[in-house]
Amino acid sequence: MAGSIRARVFMYFMLSAALIVSAFGIITYNFILGNIESEMENRILSAGRIIASGINPGDIQMIRLKGKVYSGYRDKLINLKEVLKVRDIFIIEPGSGNIILSTLDEGGKYYIKVDRYEINRALSGISSSSRLYAGRGGEYFKAGYIPVKNKNTVAGAVGVEASVEYLHYVSRYRLFLIVLGAVSIAAALILAFIISSGITVPLRRLKEKAEKLSRRDFSEKIETKAGGEIKILADAMENMRVEVKQYVEKRDKMADVGEFSAGVAHEIRNSLGVLLGYAELINEKAEDEKIKKYSADIIKNTLKMSEFINNFLAYTKDFAADKQDADMGKLVEEAVFELPENVKNMVIINNAKPGLHACVDTYLIKKALYNVALNAYQALDKDKKEIEIKTGEENGEAYISVKDNGAGIKSENIKKIYQPFFTGRKEGHGLGLAIAYKIIHQAHGGDIKVFSEEGKGTEFKLFVGKKSDV
Ligand SMILES: Nc1ncnc2c1ncn2[C@@H]1O[C@H](COP(=O)(O)OP(=O)(O)OP(=O)(O)O)[C@@H](O)[C@H]1O
Ligand SMILES: [Mg+2]
Secondary structure, three states: OHHHHHHHHHHHHHHHHHHHHHHHHHHHHHHHHHHHHHHHHHHHHHHHHHHHHOOOOOHHHHHHOOOHHHHHHHHHHHHHHHHHOOOEEEEEOOOOOOEEEEOOOOOOOOOOOOOHHHHHHHHOOOOEEOOOEEOOOOOEEEEEEEEEEEOOEEEEEEEEEEEOOOHHHHHHHHHHHHHHHHHHHHHHHHHHHHHHHHHHHHHHHHHHHHHHHHOOOOOOOOOOOOOHHHHHHHHHHHHHHHHHHHHHHHHHHHHHHHHHHHHHHHHHHHHHHHHHHHHHHHHHHOOOHHHHHHHHHHHHHHHHHHHHHHHHHHHHOOOOOOOEEEEHHHHHHHHHHOOOHHHHOOEEEOOOOOOOEEEEOHHHHHHHHHHHHHHHHHHOOOOOOOEEEEEEEEOOEEEEEEEEOOOOOOHHHHHHOOOOOOOOOOOOOOOHHHHHHHHHHHHHOOEEEEEEEOOOEEEEEEEEEEEEOO
């Protein structure tokens, strides 16, 4: 996670720096270039007009002959070239559009072909200038073409070509932009490193502390020097640490209490056995009606007490399952057979999936089923009382369903029904479902699903594990 935050911060910073610098560079560069270009256009066109006004239109034909007139104009133009600080001045004849005089010694100009459009415009009487172009040596040039007019006709054109000296500055500016870009990106990287370290270092420390918590080491307080969201996270983790610490300490204490209670319950069960034995003996031997009644009460309450103690002891011990492949239909039939007679009378077995097999501890599953079926019976409140038990399979998981048309469970109680000692019955101890839950979840790795509607009834589905093929 830390790596990705750092990578993202780096990326954002680099992208922003690159974007800002390049946008700034492109805008200012084009602005400067546009200004230079228009200034240069003015310069070459006004120089060209002065030169054109100094050319006698009638001389253009003579210049072609390369005689005295030619030499005179050439000398004049070379002087002007020095004064005006341009690169070349040349004269173009009408018709062919060829250069008939140039202040340079070199031959035909390579750009003349490119500037054909501007030359034709000048020869038709309109001054025009070429775009700025880079010469062979990397220098920038621009050429202006001005018509030499003879009253209404165009006798030829003057070309003025200037190289842009200030473009050195533009090139330097470009270099400056590149350096600025590189420096900004480097600065962005350093900044990104500092900022991302400010996030990732405290996060890494928090992660180490979270790992300590997961190893059940709650000794170290969780705090951070960082602010903002990281501090909020650290504070939340500190709250969690305190709460989990208290919970674990309480749970450990409860475990001690549980172990102690189980010991006490064991002792009580032994004594209850003795008590029951004597009560039965007295009941058998007594002739006095009152003694018979009292001893019968003792027997009844002792039996109730011993059922509770048995359930309590069943709940406190860990169930180690002895699993074997079992036919679920058969298992249900046996379990129903072992139910008390009054419960059994209400049960309809609806074996939806004959031959369904699963690997289970039949003794424990029967015990869980007994508790769930007994609850169903105790919830029956209609004239027509029904409990339907069936087996089935969902997504490869075998289940046993116990469905009654009893009172249903209040929605606010649904979450509590598996808690030990939660009961909604006057006579209940709240251990039946806690035991069933342990048997299904702990011993079989299964699940219990409950569907209940108040006033209508309840269905418990005990998922006992993967169905097995036979
Ligand atoms: N089929 C059901 N219909 C309606 N309520 C139910 C049903 N099954 C369970 N309950 C509710 O869940 C509570 C908890 O059930 P659980 O079996 O754990 O305890 P109990 O039946 O009260 O006592 P014990 O089973 O220890 O004698 C019940 O008291 C009852 O309120
Ligand atoms: Mg019960």
